[in-house]
Amino acid sequence: MEPNFWVSLDPRVQGAIAGGIIGALVGTPLKYLLDRSMVGHRLRTEYRYEQRKELHNLIGRYHGRILTAADILKSPLYDFYGFSDLFDSARTAKWLEVDGQDYQGADYRYTRIVYRFLAVTTLIQRFEAESHYLDSRIAEKEDFRFLNYIKLLQKAATDIHLFDGVVQRYDVEAVIREDTIRSDVLRTISDSYWRGERFLDLNQFKTRMGRDKNLAPVLQFFANLRRKECRLRWDRLIVFHFVLVRFINAFGYDYQGTKKEDLEELLKEIENPEICDTLKAWFREYRLPFQEIECKKNA
Secondary structure: OOOOHHHHOOHHHHHHHHHHHHHHHHHHHHHHHHHHHHHHHHHHHHHHHHHHHHHHHHHHHHHHHHHHHHHHHHHHHHHHHOOOOOOOHHHHOOOOOOOOOOHHHOOHHHHHHHHHHHHHHHHHHHHHHHHOOOOHHHOOHHHHHHHHHHHHHHHHHHOHHHHOOOHHHOOHHHHHHHOOOOHHHHHHHHHHOEEOOEEOOHHHHHHHOOOOHHHHHHHHHHOOOOOOOOOOHHHHHHHHHHHHHHHHHHHOOHHHOOOHHHHHHHHOOOOOHHHHHHHHHHHHHOOOOOOOOOOOOOO
8 A cells, every 4th residue: 555545535534444443443342341241230130130039929928927826926915914804914924834844734825825936936937047048138128127027026036135234133144044045946946846838736736845855945934924023034025025016017907906005005014124225226226117115114
């Protein structure tokens, strides 16, 4: 090509040739980067969609069962406190009486309360075991709230830090051993009492009372439980019950709900106001609503 050939070309032709050369040099790498970015975005979108779908389906499988078990437990606990017009607290206080370790000979309402409590906690354990492999960070708002209530129910039953600020007034080792049901205990019961996608029936459960050492910590927790004992398990039960009814209010039907004044009465059953403060802090931690109710004891 003659040296002055390029100079002799029309500027528009020069631009077209230069553009073609630059496009050939730059276009392929740029196209690769853009394609790679689009593929990455598509994969992330598909991942979020699949995770949300699987989590939503899992919640759908457990939602009704946990809600039903929670609602069945709610009422006998209210009766036990003496809130019902059918029973006074002097009578209900004897429901959980156990002579030594004669759990088989205890009142049938003791058996049913323990059974229903474990039916709830077992469903929670099963749900958490399956949801462990899903990415809950990208859950939809309502699903995320469900997850947080499940975690809070677990915490209410098992977390020793519920007693922060008050435990120093008690025997710490005794509180850990007797007033807290360890999560590994509930996990073991969940694994061994789960049959064919359901918790053992009441008769099967009763035959194991006093015979299965794995069940002993839960039976001991409820045995002879009463107000104004020098222990902290009463407050743990009230806290668990409060979270339970708030869960029902959030996800149940209107007829299953608990009125605000009844929630206030329930919180007044807490013996140690520091525990109510911890409960409020837990609700804030899990971004769950908690109306400002003072935990003042009933006169």
